[in-house]
Amino acid sequence: MSPRILAATTGRILRQLRHDRRTVALLVVVPALLLTLVNFMYADQPTPPGRPSMFDRVALVLLGVFPFVIMFLVTSIAMLRERTSGTLERLLTTPLGRLDLLFGYGIAFGVAAAGQAAIAAAVAYWVFGLSTAGSSALVIGIAVVNAVLGVALGLFCSAFARTEFQAVQFMPVVVIPQLLLCGLFVARDEMAGWLQAVSYALPLSYAVEALQEVGAHADPTGTMWRDLGVVAGAVVLALVLAAATLRRRSG
Amino acid sequence: MDHAIAVHDLVVERGRRRVLHGVSCAVPRGSVTGLLGPSGSGKTTLMRAVVGVQTVRSGSVTVLGRPAGAASLRSRVGYLTQAPSVYADLTVRENARYFAVLQGRGRAEADRAVADVGLAEAAGQLVGTLSGGQRSRASLACALVGEPELIVLDEPTVGQDPVLRADLWARFHALAATGTTLLVSSHVMDEAARCDRLLLIREGRLIADDTPDAVRAAAGVDDLDEAFLRLIRAGGTVGGTGGSADPPRGATRPGDAAGGRS
Numbered sequence: 001m002s003p004r005i006l007a008a009t010t011g012r013i014l015r016q017l018r019h020d021r022r023t024v025a026l027l028v029v030v031p032a033l034l035l036t037l038v039n040f041m042y043a044d045q046p047t048p049p050g051r052p053s054m055f056d057r058v059a060l061v062l063l064g065v066f067p068f069v070i071m072f073l074v075t076s077i078a079m080l081r082e083r084t085s086g087t088l089e090r091l092l093t094t095p096l097g098r099l100d101l102l103f104g105y106g107i108a109f110g111v112a113a114a115g116q117a118a119i120a121a122a123v124a125y126w127v128f129g130l131s132t133a134g135s136s137a138l139v140i141g142i143a144v145v146n147a148v149l150g151v152a153l154g155l156f157c158s159a160f161a162r163t164e165f166q167a168v169q170f171m172p173v174v175v176i177p178q179l180l181l182c183g184l185f186v187a188r189d190e191m192a193g194w195l196q197a198v199s200y201a202l203p204l205s206y207a208v209e210a211l212q213e214v215g216a217h218a219d220p221t222g223t224m225w226r227d228l229g230v231v232a233g234a235v236v237l238a239l240v241l242a243a244a245t246l247r248r249r250s251g
Numbered sequence: 252m253d254h255a256i257a258v259h260d261l262v263v264e265r266g267r268r269r270v271l272h273g274v275s276c277a278v279p280r281g282s283v284t285g286l287l288g289p290s291g292s293g294k295t296t297l298m299r300a301v302v303g304v305q306t307v308r309s310g311s312v313t314v315l316g317r318p319a320g321a322a323s324l325r326s327r328v329g330y331l332t333q334a335p336s337v338y339a340d341l342t343v344r345e346n347a348r349y350f351a352v353l354q355g356r357g358r359a360e361a362d363r364a365v366a367d368v369g370l371a372e373a374a375g376q377l378v379g380t381l382s383g384g385q386r387s388r389a390s391l392a393c394a395l396v397g398e399p400e401l402i403v404l405d406e407p408t409v410g411q412d413p414v415l416r417a418d419l420w421a422r423f424h425a426l427a428a429t430g431t432t433l434l435v436s437s438h439v440m441d442e443a444a445r446c447d448r449l450l451l452i453r454e455g456r457l458i459a460d461d462t463p464d465a466v467r468a469a470a471g472v473d474d475l476d477e478a479f480l481r482l483i484r485a486g487g488t489v490g491g492t493g494g495s496a497d498p499p500r501g502a503t504r505p506g507d508a509a510g511g512r513s
Contacts (some may be wrong), residue, residue, distance in 0.1 A: 004352060005352065005353055008349055008352035008353065009349075011349075012338070012341065012345070012349045013347055015337055015341060016340045018342055019341065019342075019377060020340055043511065083337075085336055085339075086334050086335075086336030087336045087337065087338060089304055089332060089335045089336065090330060090332055090393075091353070092304060093302045093303065093304060093325060093328065094325055094326075094350070094353040094354060094397075095322075095325045095326050095353060095354065095355070096353050112454045167271075180309070196425040239282045246321065248303065248304060249303065249304055249305060249306045250304065250305070250306060251264075251265050251266070251305075251306050
């Protein structure tokens with residue numbers, strides 16, 4: 001790995017994003033619109049005594065999950081383009097290291113996700129009065145780690161798609177089961193034993209638990225740090241797997 | 252002779268199909284060598300083997316004294332893929348600057364490479380908005396930007412107008428005059444005459460490895476197109492790496508079509 005090449009690669013990916021103004025606009029506007037939708041959905045729902053309101057529960061999880069989903073999609077398409085346009089083959093004939101490329105994507109889209117999460121959080125807290133016991137900075141931080149998880153999984157999954165049609169179909173495969181089992185719809189300890197086991201094997205479950213910890217406790221808890229550690233471990237694992245799919249030689 | 256590329260008995264299979272059948276050839280340093288043949292003849296596969304991205308079945312490829320694909324070669328070899336491999340959502344300049352950094356060069360070198368392929372005026376334009384010919388020149392700029400010792404160009408002049416083509420060939424020869432080695436593929440025979448040496452390839456077998464003049468002499472015609480046809484019909488091989496022409500030999504065993512090792 002070379003810091004110079006990593007910096008140039010990160011800059012190149014951000015520059016590509018910047019030239020695509022509509023994508024930037026969508027990244028900024030869509031989470032805010034969805035939060036608005038959620039706000040109206042739960043406007044008349046009674047809040048059970050002693051529990052956070054439905055909006056608080058759902059919006060908090062949405063803030064963390066949205067960057068994961070979007071960055072997974074954006075990365076799988078971007079990496080698939082590198083593979084199909086020949087730029088990847090060309091890059092691999094240059095002194096660029098595989099980790100320069102993978103970390104470049106992780107950092108560039110992590111930065112984009114940080115911007116997205118900050119704007120979405122601002123809307124949730126200031127416009128819709130989201131309240132969490134813990135700090136909003138932690139919520140944004142967890143959102144960014146989730147986004148990097150999405151990037152890492154996207155880099156890995158793009159190796160199994162030959163077309164963009166195939167690539168987008170990995171989204172439901174990778175994202176929806178994690179979303180269903182993460183404890184948002186049914187609390188994890190109320191699920192059947194085997195579903196609980198599956199849920200414990202999926203990184204998004206830990207990300208959502210970390211967010212819920214921030215929602216319920218004023219100070220960062222040990223559970224939250226452990227959960228973040230698990231998500232970070234999943235990022236490293238996905239990056240290692242992605243590196244294994246980048247072969248300098250092919251048939 | 253000091254060779255930039257030495258290929259020995261190279262066999263490549265893609266899927267179940269054998270694409271190169273024991274090719275042997277050598278490319279001298281500081282020259283422009285043309286790799287010619289119809290499409291599907293194995294030109295791109297041979298070039299990919301030279302830059303070290305092709306999985307090979309057997310045989311060896313030595314580039315600048317190292318096995319092809321060695322890490323130390325990555326800053327010494329430039330590669331232009333057949334389809335323009337540049338980022339469509341970046342400007343020409345941004346592309347060139349990115350590939351310049353990968354090769355340890357700066358902005359000045361990047362801007363010069365863009366100017367060298369005649370895109371100075373379009374430097375600020377997104378590659379996606381360029382014409383096909385401009386786009387492939389943008390890709391070429393990114394291959395030249397590191398001033399590599401060996402430049403492997405897969406059909407660099409496709410879609411270029413005649414004036415630009417002449418400019419590009421003049422540029423290639425200027426580079427060769429400074430000691431750079433160029434391997435340039437083409438399926439257009441009129442470009443063959445512009446090369447110092449020719450490698451003619453057909454159906455994965457080398458059928459000539461010589462200077463254009465020697466190929467003409469061997470086939471007994473002035474027109475290289477016609478000469479190529481005759482060589483194919485004769486089913487033979489000509490020449491060696493030494494530069495003098497041998498007459499075409501009719502009875503060459505399949506698998507020994509490499510020539511040059513008589």
